[in-house]
Amino acid sequence: MSQMIINGMVLGMIYALIALGLTLIFSIMNVVNFAHGQMYMLGGFVVYYLYGVYQWNYFLALMVAALALAVIGIIFEKFFFRRVMRLAKREENTMLLAMGTALLLENLALFSFGEKQRGVPPVVTGVYEVGGGYLPAGRALVFFVALFLVIGLLLFVQYTRPGRAMRALAQDKEATYLQGVDINQVSALGFAIGAALAGLAGGLLITIFAINAGSGTAVSTKAFTMIMIGGAGVVSGAILGGFVLGFCEAIGYETLPGSTTYLIIFIALILFLIVRPQGIMGRPQG
Amino acid sequence: MATTQKEGKREEEKVREGGKGKPGILSSVLPFSLSSVLLFFLGLIYLVIFPLLYRDSRYVLGVVINASMLSVISLGVWLTFTIGRTNISQGAFALIGGYTTAILSVRYGISFWLCLPLSGLMAALIGALIGWPILRLRGVYFAMITLSLTEATRLAFLNGGDFTRGGTGIVDIPRPGALSIAGITLIPAFKGSDPLPFYYLAASLLILTLISLRRLTQSRIGWVFRSLRQNEELASSIGINVAKYRVMAYAICCFIGGLGGSFFAAFQQNIYPATYTVTDSIYFMLYCFLGGLDYLFGPVVGAFLLLISFELLHSIQTYQTMIYAIIMITFMLWLPNGILSLRFKK
Numbered sequence: 186m187s188q189m190i191i192n193g194m195v196l197g198m199i200y201a202l203i204a205l206g207l208t209l210i211f212s213i214m215n216v217v218n219f220a221h222g223q224m225y226m227l228g229g230f231v232v233y234y235l236y237g238v239y240q241w242n243y244f245l246a247l248m249v250a251a252l253a254l255a256v257i258g259i260i261f262e263k264f265f266f267r268r269v270m271r272l273a274k275r276e277e278n279t280m281l282l283a284m285g286t287a288l289l290l291e292n293l294a295l296f297s298f299g300e301k302q303r304g305v306p307p308v309v310t311g312v313y314e315v316g317g318g319y320l321p322a323g324r325a326l327v328f329f330v331a332l333f334l335v336i337g338l339l340l341f342v343q344y345t346r347p348g349r350a351m352r353a354l355a356q357d358k359e360a361t362y363l364q365g366v367d368i369n370q371v372s373a374l375g376f377a378i379g380a381a382l383a384g385l386a387g388g389l390l391i392t393i394f395a396i397n398a399g400s401g402t403a404v405s406t407k408a409f410t411m412i413m414i415g416g417a418g419v420v421s422g423a424i425l426g427g428f429v430l431g432f433c434e435a436i437g438y439e440t441l442p443g444s445t446t447y448l449i450i451f452i453a454l455i456l457f458l459i460v461r462p463q464g465i466m467g468r469p470q471g
Numbered sequence: 472m473a474t475t476q477k478e479g480k481r482e483e484e485k486v487r488e489g490g491k492g493k494p495g496i497l498s499s500v501l502p503f504s505l506s507s508v509l510l511f512f513l514g515l516i517y518l519v520i521f522p523l524l525y526r527d528s529r530y531v532l533g534v535v536i537n538a539s540m541l542s543v544i545s546l547g548v549w550l551t552f553t554i555g556r557t558n559i560s561q562g563a564f565a566l567i568g569g570y571t572t573a574i575l576s577v578r579y580g581i582s583f584w585l586c587l588p589l590s591g592l593m594a595a596l597i598g599a600l601i602g603w604p605i606l607r608l609r610g611v612y613f614a615m616i617t618l619s620l621t622e623a624t625r626l627a628f629l630n631g632g633d634f635t636r637g638g639t640g641i642v643d644i645p646r647p648g649a650l651s652i653a654g655i656t657l658i659p660a661f662k663g664s665d666p667l668p669f670y671y672l673a674a675s676l677l678i679l680t681l682i683s684l685r686r687l688t689q690s691r692i693g694w695v696f697r698s699l700r701q702n703e704e705l706a707s708s709i710g711i712n713v714a715k716y717r718v719m720a721y722a723i724c725c726f727i728g729g730l731g732g733s734f735f736a737a738f739q740q741n742i743y744p745a746t747y748t749v750t751d752s753i754y755f756m757l758y759c760f761l762g763g764l765d766y767l768f769g770p771v772v773g774a775f776l777l778l779i780s781f782e783l784l785h786s787i788q789t790y791q792t793m794i795y796a797i798i799m800i801t802f803m804l805w806l807p808n809g810i811l812s813l814r815f816k817k
Contacts (some may be wrong), residue, residue, distance in 0.1 A: 213546050219753075265804065273807040277557050280614065281760040282803045284753055289796040296793055402749055406622050409615040417611060445630050451623030458616060459604040 206382030222405030228384025258380025281315025416467020556701030568729030594729025763809020
C-alpha cells in the first residue's frame with residue numbers, strides 16, 4: 186500500500202510537470218501541442234547523450250535539454266504557429282500543424298538516434314525506506330527536482346511581470362494587447378516554457394524509464410488524459426490531473442495484469458467526462 | 472423590359488467576374504459545366520484506363536487501392552468536420568470493422584459480402600452508443616477524448632483474450648468469395664493474389680461513398696450539420712434536435728470507418744490490435760485538412776497526394792518520412808486552408 190503511494194507520488198509529480206507544459210501552451214495560445222510527447226522524447230535524448238554518453242554533469246545536461254527545447258519551442262511559435270494562426274480560417278488548422286511538427290520531430294529523432302531503446306545509468310544510488318515502502322534514491326531525486334520546478338513555475342506565473350502577462354493573455358487577448366503587452370513575445374515565451382517543461386520531464390524520466398524515438402505519441406496521449414481529467418487550460422487542473430493519473434497508474438500496475446490498466450483508465454475517463462465534461466477544475470466550455 | 476435586360480447582363484458580368492473559376496464562354500456553349508467534364512474524365516481514367524495500363528503491376532495497383540480506401544475512411548472523418556468536431560477516433564472504428572469481418576469470416580465462415588455491411592453496422596452501432604455521451608464535448612476536448620478512444624479500442628482488442636486472440640491478431644482471413652443472388656453470380660470469387668478485383672471494389676466503394684455523401688450534404692440534413700458547426704445553441708433554439716443529428720453524423724462516420732476496416736481486413740488477410748493506432752486516426756484527419764475541410768473532395772485529394780508522394784519518395788528511404796513531414800508542414804504554411812483552397816485564388 187505505501188509502495189503504491191510512493192510510486193503514485195513520484196509518477197504524479199513528473200506527470201504534473203508534463204501536463205503543466207501542455208496546459209501552458211494551450212491556455213496562452215489555444216494551441217493543442219500534439220508534439221508535446223515528441224518534445225519530451227527529445228529532452229530525454231539530449232540528457233541521454235550529454236549525461237549517458239559524454240558523461241556530463243546530470244544537472245548541466247538537464248539544463249541544456251531545457252534550453253534546447255525552449256529554442257525549438259520559440260522556433261515553432263515564431264515560424265510556424267504564428268503564421269498559420271493568422272492565415273487559417275478555422276481554429277482546427279493549428280492542430281494539423283502541431284501534428285506535422287510532431288511527425289517532423291519524431292522522424293528527425295528516428296533518423297538521428299535510431300530505433301533503439303535508450304536508458305541512462307542512475308544519477309544517485311541507494312534506497313530509502315519510507316513508511317514500509319521502498320523509495321529508490323533516483324526516484325526521490327526525480328520527485329524533488331520536479332517539485333522544485335513546479336513550484337518555481339507557479340511562483341513565476343504568479344508573481345513576475347512576464348508571468349502576469351501570460352495569465353492576462355490567457356484570459357483576454359484584446360485587453361492584454363491594449364495594455365501595451367507585446368503579445369508575440371509573450372506567446373513565444375509561453376511556448377518556450379511549455380516546451381522546456383516537456384524537455385525537463387523527458388530528461389528527468391529517462392533516469393527511470395528508457396525511451397526511444399517512438400515514445401512521443403504515448404506520452405502525448407497520457408498528457409491529454411491528464412489535462413482532460415484536471416480541466417484543460419487550468420494550471421491547478423494540470424497538477425491535479427497529473428497526480429490522479431500517476432496514482433491510477435501506480436495502483437493499476439500493482440493490482441491489474443499488464444495493459445488492462447490503461448483500458449480501465451480510458452473507460453473511466455469517458456464515463457467521468459459524461460458527468461463532468463470540463464474536468465475537475467475546468468471552466469464549463471462555451 | 473430594358474431594365475431587366477440590363478440587370479440580367481449585370482448579373483452575367485457578376486458571375487463572370489466573381490465566378491470562382493467558372494468559365495463564362497464554355498458554359499454558355501456547352502450544356503454541361505467544365506467541372507463535370509473534368510470529373511467524368513477523372514472517373515474514366517480511374518475506373519478504366521488506369522487499371523488497364525497497370526493491371527500487371529501489383530505495386531502500383533496496391534498504392535492506388537490503399538489511397539482509395541484510406542480516402543473512403545477519411546471521408547467519414549470529413550463528415551464529422553461538417554458538424555464542427557475534430558474526430559481522432561476513426562482508427563478505432565476501422566479496427567472494430569476489421570475485427571468484425573475477421574471474427575465473422577474466420578470463426579463463423581460468413582461470406583465477406585455479408586461481413587462488409589455488418590462491419591459497418593457494428594461500427595455505427597458502437598459509434599452511436601459512445602458518441603451519444605462524448606459528442607457533448609467540443610473542440611479540443613472532443614479531439615482529445617476521441618484520441619483516447621482510439622487508444623482504448625486498441626487496448627480492448629489487445630486484452631480481448633481468446634475472442635480477439637490478443638496481440639497475435641487474426642490471420643488467414645479468407646478472400647471474398649463469389650456473390651450470387653438466385654443462382655446468378657454477380658461478383659466472381661477473388662482468386663489468388665490478383666489485386667484487380669480489390670481495385671474495382673475499392674474504386675466502387677470510393678465512388679459510392681462520394682455520391683452518398685454529396686447527396687447527404689446537399690440535403691436538408693447536410694444543412695442541419697453545417698448549422699451545428701456554426702452555432703449549436705442557435706440551431707437548438709429553432710427546434711433542431713442537436714443531439715440526434717450529431718449522433719447521426721458520427722454514426723455515419725463510424726459506418727464508413729467500419730467498411731474501410733472490413734475491406735483492409737480482407738485485402739491484407741490479417742488484422743492486429745496495432746493495425747490502426749492513434750497515428751492512423753491522426754492521418755485520417757490530416758488527409759481532410761490537407762485537401763481542405765470545405766470540400767467533399769478534400770480527403771480524397773489529401774490521401775492520394777500524400778500516399779503517392781510517399782511512394783515517390785521510396786527511393787530515398789532513410790529520408791522518406793522526414794521529407795514527407797516537411798512536405799506536410801510546407802503545405803500547412805503555404806495553404807493553411809487546404810490544397811483545394813487554391814481553386815479560389817487568382
